[in-house]
Amino acid sequence: MSLHRTRLIAALDTPSYDQASHWASELEGRVDAIKLGLEFTYACGLDAVKKLSARQELFLDLKLHDIPNTVASGLKALTPIHPALMTIHALGGPEMISRSRAVLEESFREQAKRPRLLAVTVLTSMSEKCLAEVGINATPLEEVVRLGRMAIRAGADGLVCSAHELVALREALGDGPELIVPGIRPAGSSTDDQKRIMTPSQAAQAGADWIVVGRPITRAENPAAAAQAIQDELRAVTA
Structure with missing residues (x-):
């Protein structure tokens, strides 16, 4: 059995600082990082993001996608927050990704402290039908592997992908890239708007x-207990 430990990020998706702060406090020590995305950042601002993440590792999930210079400048403006993980869209292309990596290396001279740059491949809400509707004639798996190869070559540290693409990405890219998986639902949970999902233990395996x-x-009625149950499930995979 592999000793690899899959770590847990709690997504604090809310426009309310008080609500996010309450969740973060409840979950401190129960999760390995918190995720703040577009909803919270647009509603509360970057100072709130920095304040809320001061005591926990931060996955700053803003999925930047623009011309290379604009994305690089945007990432540089975000560096005072010191996130552990940051996202850009792989569809921005290799130059956008390489410029993003370069600006993070400039801003964080000590490599251990540099945020890991993650490329978003295919959103977990996207089915093959959805891809076809935007002109991509490929399955989600084919498109994820294609974009993943390009993004890693261009300088991304890892990828955001569906759990169902993990095996194919490991076969294509090896163990090096860091793979971050949304769309995780414990057994019995609602799937909400996610199409390609797995349980925590399945994703870990x-x-x-x-x-x-x-x-x-x-x-959950008790968020801390819900997080702890997921951590226990993850640890059981490597026990």
């Missing part, structure tokens, strides 16, 4: 480095 869990934790 498939080789995820991190899993992202939102509503099954934050909407």
Whole structure:
């Protein structure tokens, strides 16, 4: 049995600082990182993001996608927050990704402290039908592997992908890239708007480095207990 430990990120998806702060406090020590994304950042601002993440590792999930210079400048403006993980869209292309990596290396001279740059491949809400509707004539798996290869070559540290693409990505890219998996739902949870999902233990067995869990934790009657149950499930995989 592999000794690889899959780590847990709690997605704090809310426009309310008080609500996010309450969740973060409840979950401190129960999760390995918190995720703050577009909803919270747009509603509360970057100072709130920095304040809320001061005591925990941060996955700053803003999925930047623009011309290379604009994305690089945006990432540089975000560096005072010191996130552990940051996201850009792989569809921005190799130059955008390489410029993003370069600006992070400039801003964080000590490599251990540099945020890991993650490329988002295919959103977990996207089915093959959805891809066809935007002109991509490939299955989600084919498109994820294609974008993943390009993104890692261009300088991304890892990828955001569905758990169902983990095995194919490991076969294509090896053990080096860090793979972060949203769309994780404990057994019996609602799938909400996610199309390509797995349970925590299934994702761990498939080789995820991190899993992202939102509503099954934050909407639970006891979020800390829900997070702890997921951690126990993850640890059982490597026991």
